[in-house]
Amino acid sequence: MGGTRKPYIAANWKMNLDRTRAMDLVKTLKARIGDGDDREVAVFPPALYLADVAAVAQGSPVGLGAQNLHWEEEGAFTGEISAPMLRDISVDRVLIGHSERRRIFFEKNEWMGRKVRAALDHDLLPILCVGETLEERRAGDLEAVIHGQLEAGFDWVREEEAPRITLAYEPVWAIGTGETATPSQANEVHALIRAWLAVKFPGGEVAASLRILYGGSVKPDNAGALMAQPEIDGLLVGGASLKAETFLPIVEFDR
Numbered sequence: 680m681g682g683t684r685k686p687y688i689a690a691n692w693k694m695n696l697d698r699t700r701a702m703d704l705v706k707t708l709k710a711r712i713g714d715g716d717d718r719e720v721a722v723f724p725p726a727l728y729l730a731d732v733a734a735v736a737q738g739s740p741v742g743l744g745a746q747n748l749h750w751e752e753e754g755a756f757t758g759e760i761s762a763p764m765l766r767d768i769s770v771d772r773v774l775i776g777h778s779e780r781r782r783i784f785f786e787k788n789e790w791m792g793r794k795v796r797a798a799l800d801h802d803l804l805p806i807l808c809v810g811e812t813l814e815e816r817r818a819g820d821l822e823a824v825i826h827g828q829l830e831a832g833f834d835w836v837r838e839e840e841a842p843r844i845t846l847a848y849e850p851v852w853a854i855g856t857g858e859t860a861t862p863s864q865a866n867e868v869h870a871l872i873r874a875w876l877a878v879k880f881p882g883g884e885v886a887a888s889l890r891i892l893y894g895g896s897v898k899p900d901n902a903g904a905l906m907a908q909p910e911i912d913g914l915l916v917g918g919a920s921l922k923a924e925t926f927l928p929i930v931e932f933d934r
């Protein structure tokens with residue numbers, strides 16, 4: 680991974696764990712990660728537990744994120760949560776456009792730019808997720824799909840604020856399937872994403888500094904090889920982030 684990009688390991692708990700287990704896991708993490716100087720670690724619990732987890736994580740370098748947000752600040756949007764509400768309970772980051780939001784809940788690609796905008800406007804650090812399905816990859820549409828998702832997500836982003844965004848490349852066919860993209864397959868797409876950034880933000884600084892995480896069946900035994908790739912700056916971990924026994928070895932990966 681690139682020299683100045685600090686490794687970022689993010690735990691996407693999805694709709695898993697309960698209040699006690701969520702708090703215990705953060706306690707364990709907090710005790711193990713030290714001052715967080717050499718790598719950034721964050722957890723993305725179910726929204727209902729964010730405040731409890733925030734209380735446990737307080738005073739530690741463990742970042743705390745929501746799994747989604749609405750772009751409006753308030754209003755008649757039953758079931759939704761806004762950026763100011765997340766800030767109100769000490770949340771400092773947010774996942775945007777996870778493939779499960781896009782595919783199971785039919786969130787539109789066009790919404791992602793508004794969500795990124797809302798996150799930036801309210802001082803939340805977004806992780807914008809992109810990734811292709813197996814059908815799209817087989818049809819030769821990988822590049823078009825990824826570019827389309829990037830175009831939508833960065834629609835209202837100014838060059839100087841772009842480095843606050845993190846990207847996650849998560850091939851849909853590798854999520855929760857046990858099938859990981861090979862480190863070189865992932866690296867290739869990360870390079871394609873970085874090339875897109877270099878065109879979108881011609882100054883060059885954004886492409887060089889923005890971190891691109893890989894996600895999709897990351898496990899203790901493949902974390903090191905993935906992180907050894909020059910374009911992979913971190914990992915977005917689902918299933919293996921639910922237990923300290925599997926998440927800590929990923930956090931403590933050795934290239």
Ligand code: PGA
Pocket residue numbers: 691849853854855856894895896897915916917918919
């Ligand atoms: P997984 O999920 O690690 O369980 O494949 C990754 C994700 O969806 O973020």
